[in-house]
Amino acid sequence: PGATQVQRARVDSEVRALVEDVTQELAHPWSAAVRRASVSRFDDLNDHLDRELARTDLGADRLPVWAGLVRILQWLLILTAIGSAVWMGLIVASDYFQIPDLRVPDWQGYPVPLLLLVGAVALGILLALLCRVLVSMTARRRARSADRRLRGAISEVTQQLVVTPVEAELSAYAEARQGLVAALK
Secondary structure, eight states: OOOOOHEEEEEEHHHHHHHHHHHTTTTTHHHHHHHHHHTHHHHHHHHHHHHHHHHOOTTTTTHHHHHHHHHHHHHHHHHHHHHHHHHHHHHHHHHTTTTSOOOEEETTTTEEEHHHHHHHHHHHHHHHHHHHHHHHHHHHHHHHHHHHHHHHHHHHIIIIIIIHHHHHHHHHHHHHHHHHHHHHH
16 A cells, blocks of 8 residues: 555655754755755655565564474363363263273372363463463564564665765765865965
C-alpha cells in the first residue's frame, strides 16, 4: 500500500525540521537551495523506504532454541498423563470386573499411576507458566532487535536521499564562502 497522507506529512515535517536546523545561519537563497536539495529525491523516498523495510529481516521466522526443548518436554508430559490415565482406567476396570491379582505399584502408599498423572499435569502447568515468561522476554528482545534493524534501514535511505543532498548543498555553501573570503583578501 502507498503511504497515507498522514505518513507523508510526518516525513515532510521531519525533512523541514532538518532543513530549518541546518539553515538557521544561512542567507535566504542558500536556505532555499538547501530546502530544494532536501526534497529533490522526495518522490523516491517512499518507494525506497518501502523496499528497504520489506527487505529487512526481522528474525520472526526463527524459533528460539528453548522452544524446541519445551515442545519435546510437553509431548513427554502429555504422553505420561495419557499413559497414566489409561493405566488408572485399567485399574478401575479391573476392580469393576473383579479381576484378581492385578498388582499396582505404589510409592509411600499412593498408586504410581495416580502420582504420574498428577505429576505430569502439575509439571505441565508449571511449564506453561514458565513459557509465558520466556515468550514475553523473547518477544521484547526480538522487538528491540526488529526496531533497531528497521531504524537502520530508514537511516540508510534517509541518509542517501535526504541528508546527502543537504550535505552537498551545505558543502557548496562552505566552498563559496571560502572562495569569497579568499577573493576579498
